[in-house]
Amino acid sequence: MKLGEEFKVSYKLYQNLIYAFAQKDYNLSLDYLNEASKRLSSYIKTSLKYRHNNGPIGATDNALKVSKKLTSFFEASLNLKSRF
Incomplete structure (x- = not known):
């Protein structure tokens, strides 16, 4: 059951971020990320912290x-x- 709850929370965060990006609302996206920062893994936090990619x-x-x-x-x- 825990995996299902984690999936629901992650999916809701994902959908909220897509909405914030589509609206081009930087503050709303930061609010969503700050709200979910307790649940994010260290890998996601690191990828959001730095601007480089592969x-x-x-x-x-x-x-x-x-x-x-x-x-x-x-x-x-x-x-x-x-x-x-």
């Missing part, structure tokens, strides 16, 4: 993965052409 690293990683897939496809097509 977006650029993720984009670079994705580009490398895509180029690796394209290279392997190109090599496979050359091997297929050499057989015929």
Whole structure:
């Protein structure tokens, strides 16, 4: 039962934050975060405290993965052409 209650509280906070962000109301979003700060984990508090994220690293990683897939496809097509 505890997991269900935690989920309900987290979901309500999530919906309230979405509403505050949609209304572009900075003070309302801070009120919601301050109200829920007792229930937030340390990871969430840390992510809200600092402004950096892993977006650029993720984009670079994705580009490398895509180029690796394209290279392997190109090599496979050359091997297929050499057989015929």
